[in-house]
Each structure stands twice: as C-alpha cells, then as structure tokens.
Amino acid sequence: MPHSVASEDSPASHKDDEVLPDAPNAAEKNGDDVAEKATAGVKLEDMFNDEDDDDDEFPTSSTPVETKTQPTDAPGPPPVQVDTETMLAFYHRLFPFRYLFQWLNHGIVPSPDFGNREFALTLQNDAYLRYQSYSTADLFRKDILKMNPARFEIGPVYNRNPRDRKTLGAGQLKPLAKELVFDIDLTDYDDIRTCCTKANICEKCWAFVTMAIKVVDAALRQDFGFEHILWVYSGRRGAHAWVCDPRARNLPDDRRRAVANYLDLVRGGTQSGKRVNLKRPLHPHMNRSLEILKPYFAQTTLVDQDTFEGSEQAQRLLSLLPDKGLNESLRKKWESAPDRSSTNKWADIDALAKTRNSSTLNPAELRHAKQDIVLEYTYPRLDSEVSKKMIHLLKSPFVIHPGTGRVCVPIDMRSVDQFDPLSVPNVTQLLSEIDSWDAEHPRNGTTEGPDAEGSVPNDSDARGSRKLQDYEKTSLKPYIDYFRSFIAGLLKEERNGKRERNDDVPEVKTESMEF
Structure with missing residues (x-):
C-alpha cells in the first residue's frame, strides 16, 4: 500500500471492534493502586453568589x-x-x-x-x-x-x-x-x-x-x-x-x-419517581439552562424522538404532573387516540388545564412541573x-x-x-x-x-x-x-x-x- 510504514517491534494483532472504556480502572496489571480517598466536600454557597431570579412563564x-x-x-x-x-x-x-x-x-x-x-x-x-x-x-x-x-x-x-x-x-x-x-x-x-x-x-x-x-x-x-x-x-x-x-x-x-x-x-432511574426536583426561585444556572434547552425539547424530544408517543413514556409524563384530576383527563384523551404525537400530548396539558375548574390545580405548580420535565429530558x-x-x-x-x-x-x-x-x-x-x-x-x-x-x-x-x-x-x-x-x-x-x-x-x- 502507498501509505504503509515499516513497523518497529510490531505488536500482536488486536480486536478491531472492541469498545474500550474511556476511563480504565486505576489498577495496573502489576497491582499498583493509585486511587486516593477524596477529601471532604466544600459548600457550593462558598463558591457562588446566588442571585434572585425571575421565574418567567414557561412557553408552549x-x-x-x-x-x-x-x-x-x-x-x-x-x-x-x-x-x-x-x-x-x-x-x-x-x-x-x-x-x-x-x-x-x-x-x-x-x-x-x-x-x-x-x-x-x-x-x-x-x-x-x-x-x-x-x-x-x-x-x-x-x-x-x-x-x-x-x-x-x-x-x-x-x-x-x-x-x-x-x-x-x-x-x-x-x-x-x-x-x-x-x-x-x-x-x-x-x-x-x-x-x-x-x-x-x-x-x-x-x-x-x-x-x-x-x-x-x-x-x-x-x-x-x-x-x-x-x-x-x-x-x-x-x-x-x-x-x-x-x-x-x-x-x-x-x-x-x-x-x-x-x-x-438528573438523578436516579426512571422507576425512582421524579428525577429532577428543583427549589423555586430557580438558580440563575437553571434559568439559563432552560433557555438553552427549551428549543431542543420542542424539536428533539417532541418531534425527532417523539418520546411520549408510546404508552410507557406517556404514563411517565403523567406521573410527573402535579394534579390528579388533570392527569386522569389526559389519560382518557390519550387512550382514545393511541397514535397521538408527543407534540400534541404536550400541548394537551395546557389546553385541558385551561378548561378545568379545579380548586386543586395550581398554575404555578403546573408551570414548575413542566420546567422540571424539560430538564429531565434534555439536561446534560x-x-x-x-x-x-x-x-x-x-x-x-x-x-x-x-x-x-x-x-x-x-x-x-x-x-x-x-x-x-x-x-x-x-x-x-x-x-x-x-x-x-x-x-x-x-x-x-x-x-x-x-x-x-x-x-x-x-x-x-x-x-x-x-x-x-x-x-x-x-x-x-x-x-x-x-x-x-x-x-x-x-x-x-x-x-x-x-x-x-x-x-x-x-x-x-x-x-x-x-x-
């Protein structure tokens, strides 16, 4: 081959398709161990100056x-x-x-x-x-x-x-x-x-x-x-x-x-309840992250992946909403239209919330829940x-x-x-x-x-x-x-x-x- 180069001390062949971990174990073949115990953590409050943030209305x-x-x-x-x-x-x-x-x-x-x-x-x-x-x-x-x-x-x-x-x-x-x-x-x-x-x-x-x-x-x-x-x-x-x-x-x-x-x-598995639990008002980092991630949620999660189209993820979505009455109405609507897209299901949340006269439905809690959902499905x-x-x-x-x-x-x-x-x-x-x-x-x-x-x-x-x-x-x-x-x-x-x-x-x- 024109690009070949003679090898010095050519090693043995390897498994071409083997996927090696990006971070091998710290132990060497001869048993040397360089792992050290981590020192005590520091408080994040000492590293950042938190500022009051505005919890703007979450867009549709x-x-x-x-x-x-x-x-x-x-x-x-x-x-x-x-x-x-x-x-x-x-x-x-x-x-x-x-x-x-x-x-x-x-x-x-x-x-x-x-x-x-x-x-x-x-x-x-x-x-x-x-x-x-x-x-x-x-x-x-x-x-x-x-x-x-x-x-x-x-x-x-x-x-x-x-x-x-x-x-x-x-x-x-x-x-x-x-x-x-x-x-x-x-x-x-x-x-x-x-x-x-x-x-x-x-x-x-x-x-x-x-x-x-x-x-x-x-x-x-x-x-x-x-x-x-x-x-x-x-x-x-x-x-x-x-x-x-x-x-x-x-x-x-x-x-x-x-x-x-x-x-x-994003912590825990999909079976462990909410994986994102944020306090309000949101930290400036979370507000900024939401602004970056909302367009991706609209395109990647709702359209490209159509994540909530299947019944399992649709049920997961319902479990992350705060109002039982709203959840039941959404479940009935989606069961009557099993092929309903994720984009339509996401829009249904606000549409049905506006038509309900429920004393238990808190608009702020619903908005916060939707923010947490966006972060669960898009945050790094x-x-x-x-x-x-x-x-x-x-x-x-x-x-x-x-x-x-x-x-x-x-x-x-x-x-x-x-x-x-x-x-x-x-x-x-x-x-x-x-x-x-x-x-x-x-x-x-x-x-x-x-x-x-x-x-x-x-x-x-x-x-x-x-x-x-x-x-x-x-x-x-x-x-x-x-x-x-x-x-x-x-x-x-x-x-x-x-x-x-x-x-x-x-x-x-x-x-x-x-x-």
Whole structure:
C-alpha cells in the first residue's frame, strides 16, 4: 500500500471492534493502586453568589425551533477495521505530536508539566501500560511509534516522574495538577432516545450531546470564569471537555467534586419517581439552562424522538404532573387516540388545564412541573465520576477509536450546531486523501515529518515556501488548525500569568557593603 510504514517491534494483532472504556480502572496489571480517598466536600454557597431570579412563564410547545433540521435516523456506516499497519501509518504521518506536547506542556520549552505527566497506553494485544512519561515531544513520538498503541490516555501531572514510582517510598508519588474533565455519553440517554441504542448514533440523538455541550460550556464560562475549554469528540458516541485554565488544572479533588455536583441534576432511574426536583426561585444556572434547552425539547424530544408517543413514556409524563384530576383527563384523551404525537400530548396539558375548574390545580405548580420535565429530558447527563478525581485517565484527543476508525477530533464551539460525528474522517479515509493529493501534485513532493513541527501557531506560513505537512492534504486539517489556535490562546495566558506573577514580586534593593 502507498501509505504503509515499516513497523518497529510490531505488536500482536488486536480486536478491531472492541469498545474500550474511556476511563480504565486505576489498577495496573502489576497491582499498583493509585486511587486516593477524596477529601471532604466544600459548600457550593462558598463558591457562588446566588442571585434572585425571575421565574418567567414557561412557553408552549410552539416555541420557535432554533436547531438544524435532522434529516435521518440511519445509524451510520459500519465499523472500520483498523489494522496495525494502518494505525502506525496514522501515527507516523498525521498525529500532531508537537501540538499535543505544547498543549500539555503549557509552553514550548520542556517542563515538568509534560515530563511528569502520566500516559497510559493500550497496546494492540490489549496489554495496558500505565505510568508512562516523556521529557520531550520527540521521545513521546518515538515511543508511540515503537509501541504503536491502539489508543492512549492522559492522566495527571505528578510531583515526581511517574516512571520512578517503584523506587519511591509509599505515598511519595502524588498528583499535582490535571485538566478538569467532563464526559458525555449517549448511552446515558437510552431511556429517552428512540432512534438508536447502545453504541449506535445518528444526527437526531447527537442533538442530546450538542445541547449538553452548550449547557456545560455556558456554566463553566459564566459561573466559574473558565475560558480555555477544549471539547473533543470521543470517536463514537460522546464528547469530552478539557478545562485547561491554570486555576482549573490546580483544583483539588474536593473542589472538582463540588463542580461536578453543581452540574449534576438528573438523578436516579426512571422507576425512582421524579428525577429532577428543583427549589423555586430557580438558580440563575437553571434559568439559563432552560433557555438553552427549551428549543431542543420542542424539536428533539417532541418531534425527532417523539418520546411520549408510546404508552410507557406517556404514563411517565403523567406521573410527573402535579394534579390528579388533570392527569386522569389526559389519560382518557390519550387512550382514545393511541397514535397521538408527543407534540400534541404536550400541548394537551395546557389546553385541558385551561378548561378545568379545579380548586386543586395550581398554575404555578403546573408551570414548575413542566420546567422540571424539560430538564429531565434534555439536561446534560454527565458521568460525574470522571470529573471528581485528579487521577482519572481520559482518552487523548486525536487518537483513533478502535471501533469506528474515526479520529477523536476537537469540536469548535463556534459551530457546535453544525458538528456531525458521522462525517468525522476515519483513518483509512485520511491516508487515502494523502495518496490522492500526492498523485495530483507530483511536483510539490510530500512532507517527511509526520506532524506539524514547530512553534504554535504560525498562520502566516507561505504555502509556496515550504512543503505541506501531510495533515494539510486531508480533511483533518481544520481540526488540527482549530487545535493550534486553541493552544495559542492557552499559551498566551500562560505567558501573561507568569509575567503578572513576576510583577507581583517586590523589588529587592541591594545596598553596597563596606568592609
């Protein structure tokens, strides 16, 4: 094959379609255990200033839909088989090692931020290697090319080199910093999505991920003041957030747990009664989330998923309403029209409530119940355990998902509504794009380097003065370009922060000494 690359120490074959968890168990094969007990939690009141909010009237189902049209519920293409040779070619020609180094190193000159960072490699034969570390980008790239892992994950920065853990005394290796991370997985929506189940996804149910990203991103920026948030497609059915601000990276576990709890709303199973129980007046975060989510409820829940069309979910909807008389009237109406759509059933709630002369029907309680229902069916369902501990490992951006062959690419928040997971390039496609480009441009030659080496970023590169990097010949280019711009913003703050810290140091005046 034109894109093949000779392998060093080629490992054994692997199960191409195996779905590995995004966060492996903390225990290594040799039995080392790095789990630490979480410290006591902090009060959220100490972290936020609550403001009085206005509990506006909840709009009807005629709320204008602001989301894009969802044209299909097809589960997407079949899994792509990624063999070891193809995986090695991807690492050799396309993986952005230099940029990943600069992202985690928080600068261009190697530092302990990268050198003491843990990496965990899943090899092609399913062997799992933890506590790997690298002092430079070149050593990192060399080891990945030698090991040719199916994937690798990123852990915390330790106080010592994690490779030395066996020579250190008990409790001497301690995590110091790590990005605050969040995990959204569509399998957590299986009880309310009707188009797909398990690992399958489509544009209709991907809307749940889109709305979750918007709500979480808004909270992290507006309520916590974080700025450098990298969203990454997981490669199959979810998304990850990496909050990279220095303040976020240095949060201890109790504060991470407090942030995760702040964003945790939908609790319990469908058989446990109400899963959303909010006090009034609503917290500003909930008011803002409702404004984001109401259009999605009108389109995704009522139309695309038609969630309440079936009898089980219709009964679930009735159980969440506060007035028994209204519930009985709705039940009779829906039983007489078993094919009634979710949109019509939702509209029936207000229509029948207006015709009833019931002393028990409280309009405010009904409005609040409807708000809680919208949140139960649209609010982010996060795997909060991922966020609560610094030692948690999370899959690296730009690795290949072994079950789909797709690259775990960044998601640009400026166009999050247009992000289509089914159009994300897979590794075979990318290597073919390089071959096609080279065939069409024989005079331009090809780039020997596998990744975009050099400082971050230089958008003024003259295309006529240098050979193109291989990634620039492919549909991976916009994703790496976005990653470069994200890193540039992060490094700028790192430089400014160091400058401000140096400016804060009082000037030390030296006086002559006489002997």
